[in-house]
Amino acid sequence: xKKLLLGNEALAQGAIDTGIxxxxxxxxxxxxxxxxxxxxxxxxxxLNIHSKWSVNEKTAMEAALGMSYAxxxxxxxxxxxxxxxxxxxxxxxxxxxxxxxxxxxxxxDPSMHSSQNEQDSRNYGKFxxxxxxxxxxxxEAYDITTYAFYLSEQLALPIMIRMVTRLSHSRAxxxxxxxxxxxxxxxxxxxxxxxxxxxxxxxxxxHLVGIQSDIRENSENSYFNKFIEGPNTSMGxxxxxxxxxxxxxxxxNDSCPYPILKISQYPLPKRQVKKLFDxxxxxxxxxxxxxxxxxxxADYFDENKKVIGRLTGHLNRVGELNPDNIAEALGFERTFAxxxxxxxxxxPPELCVGCAHRDLFDAIxxxxxxxxxxxxxxxxxxxxxxxxxxxxxxxxLIDMGASITMAKGASDxxxxxxxxxxGDSTFTHSGMTGLLDxxxxxxxxxxxxxxxxxxxxxxxxxxxxxxxxxxICKGIGVDKDHLKVITPLHKKLxxxxxxxxxxxxxxxxxxxxSQRPCVQLSKEKKDQLKKLKQVxxx
Ligand code: SF4
Numbered sequence: 001x002k003k004l005l006l007g008n009e010a011l012a013q014g015a016i017d018t019g020i021x022x023x024x025x026x027x028x029x030x031x032x033x034x035x036x037x038x039x040x041x042x043x044x045x046x047l048n049i050h051s052k053w054s055v056n057e058k059t060a061m062e063a064a065l066g067m068s069y070a071x072x073x074x075x076x077x078x079x080x081x082x083x084x085x086x087x088x089x090x091x092x093x094x095x096x097x098x099x100x101x102x103x104x105x106x107x108x109d110p111s112m113h114s115s116q117n118e119q120d121s122r123n124y125g126k127f128x129x130x131x132x133x134x135x136x137x138x139x140e141a142y143d144i145t146t147y148a149f150y151l152s153e154q155l156a157l158p159i160m161i162r163m164v165t166r167l168s169h170s171r172a173x174x175x176x177x178x179x180x181x182x183x184x185x186x187x188x189x190x191x192x193x194x195x196x197x198x199x200x201x202x203x204x205x206x207h208l209v210g211i212q213s214d215i216r217e218n219s220e221n222s223y224f225n226k227f228i229e230g231p232n233t234s235m236g237x238x239x240x241x242x243x244x245x246x247x248x249x250x251x252x253n254d255s256c257p258y259p260i261l262k263i264s265q266y267p268l269p270k271r272q273v274k275k276l277f278d279x280x281x282x283x284x285x286x287x288x289x290x291x292x293x294x295x296x297x298a299d300y301f302d303e304n305k306k307v308i309g310r311l312t313g314h315l316n317r318v319g320e321l322n323p324d325n326i327a328e329a330l331g332f333e334r335t336f337a338x339x340x341x342x343x344x345x346x347x348p349p350e351l352c353v354g355c356a357h358r359d360l361f362d363a364i365x366x367x368x369x370x371x372x373x374x375x376x377x378x379x380x381x382x383x384x385x386x387x388x389x390x391x392x393x394x395x396x397l398i399d400m401g402a403s404i405t406m407a408k409g410a411s412d413x414x415x416x417x418x419x420x421x422x423g424d425s426t427f428t429h430s431g432m433t434g435l436l437d438x439x440x441x442x443x444x445x446x447x448x449x450x451x452x453x454x455x456x457x458x459x460x461x462x463x464x465x466x467x468x469x470x471x472i473c474k475g476i477g478v479d480k481d482h483l484k485v486i487t488p489l490h491k492k493l494x495x496x497x498x499x500x501x502x503x504x505x506x507x508x509x510x511x512x513x514s515q516r517p518c519v520q521l522s523k524e525k526k527d528q529l530k531k532l533k534q535v536x537x538x
Contacts, residue, residue, distance in 0.1 A: 001176045007167040010138040010174045011105060012037035012075075014145030018101070019180035021072035022050035024060035026429065027458035028079030029114040030168040031107035035077055036459075047182065053455075055464045056400070056429040057082035061089045061104065068102040068158075069194060071186035073149050080108040080121050085400065085430065087124065090158075094128035095204045096196055097156040099188045101149035107163040110288050111320040114457075116380075116399065118318065120289035122266065125160040129208055131215055132160045132266040133224065134241035138172035140264060144224060146177065151218065155211065164288050166320065167242045216267050224264035227272050232257040236280030238273065238293055239263065242321075243286035249323040250330060258284075268296055277306070284329060285309035288321045349385060356516035357383045359488035360450055361391040363496045364419070367504065368393075374417045374504075375410055379403035379431070381423035382457050382518075383450050394421060401430030407445045408438045416444060417504040424451040424465035432476060435509070439477040442508040446500065449473075449511065450488075452518040453529045460520050467532030473511050482510035489516070 005013060012034045015023065025035040038044045039051045050067070054060035057078040064076035078086060083106050090104065106121040125132035133148055135141040141163070148159040192200040219225065230236075237256070239247045240263040248254050261276045263269075277283060277297075283306055285294040291310040298307060308314040314329045315321065324334040351357055360383075368374050378384055378394035379402060387394040396406055407420035422431045427449050438445055451469055454460040465472070473483050482503060486496045496514075503510035517526050 002173045003176055004171055005138060005142075005174050006033055006169060006171050007135070007138045007141045007163060008033035008107070008169070009037045010142040010172075011135075011145050011161065011163065012041075013174070013176060014142040015075045015103070015149075016041060016044055016047075016049065017177055017179045018146045018149040019073050019182045020049060020075050020149075021100075021182045022064070022067045023075040023077060024050070024054050024064045024067075025077035026054050026057045026060055026082060027455050027461045028057075028082045028107075029458055030109055030165040031077050031079045031082075031105065031163070032458045032461070033168070034075075034105060034107075036461075043179075053461055053464070057086040058089060061086040061093070064102055065089060065093050065098070068098040068100040069188070071100045072183045073101040075103050075105065077105045078107070079115065080106055080119050081115060081117065081399065082106075083121055083124055090124065091128050092196055093158050094130050095201060095208055096194050097204065097207070098152060098158050099156070099186070099193075100183050101152040102158045103145065103148045103152060103161060104158055105161045105163060107165070107168050108289055109165050111165070113165055116397070118289065120292055121160065121162050122292045123290065125162070125266065128160075129212060129215075130157050130160060131155070131219065132162060134162045134264050134266070135167060136241055136244045136262065136264055137167070138170070139174055140224065141167065142174050142176070144264065147224075155215065155218075157208075157211075157215075162241070164242055164320075216270070219265045219267050220269040220271055222265040222269070225269050225272065226262040227275065228256075228260040228262065230257050230259040233259060233280045234282070236261070236276040236283050238276065238283060238285045238287075238297075240287040240293060243288050243326070246321055246323045246326045247286055249336070250327050250332060263293065268293060273297060281306070283307045284314065286315070286321060286326055286329070291317070348388060350388070351382060351385050352519055354519045355382070356452060356488040356514065356518075357386060357450055358391075359490055359493065359496070360421075360448065360514045361386045361393040362490070362493060363488070363500055364393045364421075364448075365391065366493075366497055367500060370501070371417050371504070373415070374419065375407075375415050377403040377407040377410065377418070377420045379420070379422040379426045380457075381426050381450075382452070383421055383423060386421070400426055401434055404431050404434035404438060404445070404447055407447070408434065408443045411443050411445045418445045419504070420445060420447045422447065422449055423456075424449055424453060424469060425455040425463040427469070428464045428472070432472060435473070435478070436476050438509045444507045444509075446503045446506075446510045446512065448500070449513045451513050451515040453515075454518045454521055454525075456518040456520065460518055460525075466529060469513055473513075478509055478511050482506055482508065483513075484511070485513045485515055487516055488514045
C-alpha cells in the first residue's frame with residue numbers, strides 16, 4: 001500500500017507499524033506532526049497507543065523509559081533544543097540501556113526557521129554513544145524507524161533518529177509495510193539494570209563502552225549506508241541524510257560521476273570512509289547542520305587538507321544546505337532557486353490580528369514610560385514577537401523558562417522593575433521551578449503569565465496549564481494577595497495597567513495572569529476552557 005505522507009508522518013506511521021505502545025512528546029517545530037499523526041490515527045486509537053502531550057521533553061523521555069522498562073516499544077519526540085531539556089535522562093538511559101525498543105526522534109532546524117539556534121543533535125547521539133540514524137527521504141524515514149526499534153531491542157540501547165526541517169515538512173508517496181503486534185509486559189532479567197547507583201552504573205557504563213565495536217560494525221554493514229561507485233575519482237563525496245537527496249538533484253538519472261558514500265547511520269562507517277579516501281583525490285562532505293563528519297574525518301586520517309566542506313568554505317558554514325549551494329560546491333551554476341523578485345515585500349512575522357498579547361504589550365509599554373529602567377525578560381512562544389516592532393516590549397529570549405529565572409538574577413543584581421513574561425504552557429514546561437526559586441527568597445519580580453490556554457506557537461495543542469495556573473502558583477507559595485488575573489482587552493487597558501503597576505511596586509514575588517484564549521482556538525475549545533476556568537476559580 002502507498003500513502004502520501006510528510007517525512008514526519010512517514011516516521012510516525014513506521015512507529016505505529018512496528019508496534020509501539022506509546023509516544024511521549026512536547027510540541028516543537030519541526031517535530032510536532034509526528035505526535036499529531038499518531039494522535040489522529042484511527043489505528044493508533046484502536047490499538048490504545050498512548051499519545052497525550054507531556055509537560056516537557058524531560059518528562060516525555062522519562063515516561064518513554066518507563067514504558068520501555070515495562071517491555072513495550074515506545075517513541076519519544078522533540079525538537080533539537082528540546083533535547084537539551086531531556087539531556088539528563090537521555091545520557092543516563094544510554095548507560096542503563098532499555099528493555100522494550102525505545103527510539104528518540106530529534107528534529108533539527110538548520111537555518112533556524114523557528115528556533116533559537118541550529119545545534120546539531122548528532123553531537124548528542126555521539127556523546128551518549130548510541131546509534132544515530134539520519135533518513136535521506138520520506139521512505140527512509142519510514143524504513144529506518146521500523147528497523148531502529150529492532151536494533152534498539154537487539155542492542156538493548158535507545159536509538160536516535162535525526163530529522164531536519166525540510167524532510168520533516170515535505171511530502172512523498174511511501175510504501176507501507178506490514179503491521180507488527182505490540183510487545184506484552186515483560187521486565188528486564190537484570191534486576192539492577194535501571195538502578196544507576198555508582199556500583200551498578202559503573203558496570204552499565206563499562207557495558208556501553210564494551211559494545212561500541214558491535215555498534216560500529218552494525219553501521220559498517222548497514223543497509224542504509226551505501227557506497228556508490230563512480231568513474232571520476234578526482235573527487236569522492238560523503239553525503240549524509242537529506243544532503244544525499246540535494247546532491248542527486250544536481251544530476252539527471254542519478255548519474256553522478258563521482259564515487260559517493262551515502263550516510264544514513266552512525267557511528268560513521270570508518271572502513272567505507274577509508275575506501276573512499278584511498279580512492280579519491282579529495283573528499284567533499286555534504287551534511288546539513290554542523291561539520292560533524294568533516295571534523296571526524298580530519299581526526300580519522302590526519303590529512304584534512306584533502307577534505308572540503310563547511311569548514312573549508314566550500315559550503316556555507318551555517319544555515320541549511322540545498323541543491324543550489326551543493327551545485328556551487330560541485331562547480332556548477334546555481335539554477336534551482338529563483339531569485340526573489342523585487343515586487344515581493346519582506347513580511348516579518350507578526351502576532352495575529354486580535355491576539356491578546358497585543359493588549360498586554362500595550363500595557364507594558366505604557367508602564368515603561370513611567371519606569372524607564374524597566375527590563376522585561378521574555379520566553380519561548382508567540383509573545384516572543386513582542387521583541388520586534390511595533391512593540392519592542394521584551395528584552396530577552398533565551399530558552400524555555402528562562403524569563404523567570406533571568407528576571408530573578410537581574411533583580412538580585414539590583415534591577416527594578418524586573419518583569420518576566422511567560423506563556424501558560426512554557427510556565428508548566430519549565431517556569432514553575434524557577435518561580436519556586438524566586439518564592440523561596442521572595443525576590444522582587446513580577447511574573448506575567450500570558451495565558452492563551454494553548455501551545456499556540458506550534459498549532460494550539462493542549463496546554464497542561466489549562467485550569468490549573470492559579471492553584472499551581474498558590475501551591476508554589478505565591479502570596480494570594482499578589483496573584484492577580486487580568487483580561488487583556490483594549491477596553492480594559494487602564495485597569496490592567498493599574499494592576500500591573502501595583503504588583504511592580506510590591507517588593508516581593510507577584511504574579512499577574514493575563515488570561516484570554518488564543519484567537520485561533522475553535523469555539524468548542526473555548527467553551528471547554530470556560531468550564532475549566534470556573535473550576536479553577538471555585
Ligand atoms: S496563534 Fe494565538 S497566541 Fe499566537 S499570535 Fe496568533 S492569536 Fe496570538
